[in-house]
Structures are given as C-alpha cells and as structure tokens.
Amino acid sequence: EVQLVQSGAEVKKPGESLKISCKGSGYRFTTYWIGWVRQMPGKGLEWMGIIYPDDSDTRYSPPFQGQVTISADKSISTAYLQWSSLKASDTAMYYCATSGAPYGLDVWGQGTTVTVSS
Amino acid sequence: QSALTQPASVSGSPGQSITISCTGTSSDVGSYNLVSWYQQHPGKAPKLMIYEGSKRPSGVSNRFSGSKSGNTASLTISGLQAEDEANYYCCSYAGSRIFYVFGTGTKVTVL
Numbered sequence: 495e496v497q498l499v500q501s502g503a504e505v506k507k508p509g510e511s512l513k514i515s516c517k518g519s520g521y522r523f524t525t526y527w528i529g530w531v532r533q534m535p536g537k538g539l540e541w542m543g544i545i546y547p548d549d550s551d552t553r554y555s556p557p558f559q560g561q562v563t564i565s566a567d568k569s570i571s572t573a574y575l576q577w578s579s580l581k582a583s584d585t586a587m588y589y590c591a592t593s594g595a596p597y598g599l600d601v602w603g604q605g606t607t608v609t610v611s612s
Numbered sequence: 613q614s615a616l617t618q619p620a621s622v623s624g625s626p627g628q629s630i631t632i633s634c635t636g637t638s639s640d641v642g643s644y645n646l647v648s649w650y651q652q653h654p655g656k657a658p659k660l661m662i663y664e665g666s667k668r669p670s671g672v673s674n675r676f677s678g679s680k681s682g683n684t685a686s687l688t689i690s691g692l693q694a695e696d697e698a699n700y701y702c703c704s705y706a707g708s709r710i711f712y713v714f715g716t717g718t719k720v721t722v723l
Contacts, residue, residue: 555710
C-alpha cells in the first residue's frame with residue numbers, strides 16, 4: 495500500500511526555524527514527484543511546490559519561492575519542508591502528496607499542523 | 613499565477629445531480645487536459661476523485677465525472693448522497709515551471 499506519513503504537530507515562536515517531514519512507503523520513492531500543499535485555518539488548498547527525489551529537481555509556486563525550502567533524502571525515502579524564520583502567517587496545515595506529474599496528486603499524507611505564536 | 617475560480621457553494625437534494633465549475637486561463641486549464649479534482653471532508657486530507665480531466669482512480673464512484681470546455685473544467689456528481697457533502701477543489705497543471713494551481717474551492721451541501 496502506498497503511504498505517506500508526515501511528522502507530528504509543531505508549535506513554534508516567530509523567528510524560529512522548522513523542518514517537517516514526509517516519509518514514503520509502499521512504492522519506489524525515487525520515481526514519483528512529491529508536492530507540498532498549504533491550508534490555512536478555514537481556507538482552501540494552496541500549491542507550494544514539488545520535488546523529484548531522484549535528482550532533487552525542485553519547483554516552487556511564486557508566492558512560496560524564497561519563503562520555504564523543499565528537499566528530499568532518497569536514502570530514507572523522506573521529503574522535507576523547511577522554514578528558516580517562521581512568521582505567525584505560517585500557521586497552517588501542511589500536506590505532502592505524491593504526484594505522477596502532471597496528472598495530479600494521488601496519495602496524500604495525513605497533514606502536519608504548524609502553529610506559530612509568541 | 614492566480615487561483616482557478618470556483619463557486620463558493622453548490623447545493624442539491626439527495627438523488628439530484630450537481631455541477632461544479634472551475635475557470636482558469638489559456639495558461640492552465642485551457643492549455644492542458646490535466647485538471648484533477650479533490651474531495652475534502654472536514655478535518656481530513658484531500659482525496660483524488662478525478663485526474664486527467666475525466667479519469668477516475670480505482671475505488672472512486674462512477675457518480676463522479678469530469679469534463680472540460682475551453683478554459684473551464686467541470687465536476688458533476690450524479691445521484692447526490694449525504695456522504696458527498698464536502699469541500700471540492702480543482703487543480704490544473706500549469707506548466708513545468710510551477711506545475712500546479714488550485715481552485716478556490718466549493719462547499720457542497722446535501723439538502
């Protein structure tokens with residue numbers, strides 16, 4: 495069974511750094527893109543960016559370029575989303591999902607809640 | 613790249629059919645037959661319902677169907693059921709630079 499398991503909920507202060515993870519199993523990790531999606535409280539889905547774990551080819555949606563870093567470690571079948579300096583406006587649920595791009599986002603992780611508050 | 617435009621809400625009675633529209637531009641929906649649709653129940657992760665405009669993943673009910681005309685894609689739910697009450701999002705491939713763009717989302721209410 496194809497599965498993505500994300501790291502647990504995080505509570506951080508503004509200015510702190512954070513790296514959340516998304517571990518794939520049940521498929522060949524290096525052959526599917528992994529995308530990241532933000533959902534702010536009570537709002538819709540927002541496309542953040544995507545990475546191809548085999549060669550770490552990464553693309554960002556313009557609003558998120560320079561705001562986050564997407565990476566992957568194919569040796570442990572894990573993708574990451576990281577911030578160097580969190581803001582209160584980063585408070586949201588973050589989902590990872592596999593993509594047999596460009597056909598859509600097939601399998602989704604359970605989501606990681608990030609709360610940024612002083 | 614702006615979000616695709618969806619109606620905020622659509623409602624219907626059990627057994628009826630409803631259609632959700634998703635309007636983009638010639639840079640996304642209009643250029644590719646690569647629109648996907650997602651169902652999201654409150655507190656849950658989204659679920660892929662339609663990909664490549666009209667294809668259903670294994671396990672998705674054939675009551676869900678997708679189509680496209682010009683810059684507008686549509687999702688039709690026939691034989692509406694209580695369990696279909698959820699938020700629905702369209703998503704289009706938008707080229708190799710950014711890959712995807714999501715729609716604004718539509719809340720479906722079963723009356």
